[in-house]
Amino acid sequence: MKVLDPRGFGLVCALAAITVGLVVAGCGSQxxxxxxxxxxxxxxxxxxxxxxxxxxxxxxxAAAQAKAISDNCGQFPTTTGVGVSKYNEFVDAHDKNAPxxxxxxxxAASTLEDAATKVETGVSAATGVLPDELAAKFTDYxxxxxxxxxETRRMVYTxxxxxxxxxxxxxxxxxxxxxxxxPKR
Numbered sequence: 001m002k003v004l005d006p007r008g009f010g011l012v013c014a015l016a017a018i019t020v021g022l023v024v025a026g027c028g029s030q031x032x033x034x035x036x037x038x039x040x041x042x043x044x045x046x047x048x049x050x051x052x053x054x055x056x057x058x059x060x061x062a063a064a065q066a067k068a069i070s071d072n073c074g075q076f077p078t079t080t081g082v083g084v085s086k087y088n089e090f091v092d093a094h095d096k097n098a099p100x101x102x103x104x105x106x107x108a109a110s111t112l113e114d115a116a117t118k119v120e121t122g123v124s125a126a127t128g129v130l131p132d133e134l135a136a137k138f139t140d141y142x143x144x145x146x147x148x149x150x151e152t153r154r155m156v157y158t159x160x161x162x163x164x165x166x167x168x169x170x171x172x173x174x175x176x177x178x179x180x181x182x183p184k185r
Contacts, residue, residue: 083111112152134182
């Protein structure tokens, strides 16, 4: 066998590597005991992992809250605005003793109830995510809108308007409170 022959040279290198490996393995000694992690490194790792997990959870919660606020506050002016418009049409018809007074009264009442239901549905869908203070303001609007719808249905030409006016002020106050609490667009 020639040493410079590529196959021979490879064989010599392989034998040399095996020999060195056997010598090193034979000289090594086994360490007795059980492998344990460094406790301070382990504690630091666990702390980092926990804070990373908490940050991810907090970030998800903040994103869900932002979406709930945006969804509810975004639809509020449009949803409640229709009720206000129909109510104002009813008031005009009442003040003018218009022939379509009853139809406008009933439409205003049902539109106010629909708006209350839509707002309530949005708040219910965001339970646990929507900030409590904002959810309370939406709920106040729902209560006020239903109260105004009830007073609107009771209205006849000879009925006193004070209960209707009080209910209307409650709706306006509740709408303004929600608008003030919602982020500006």
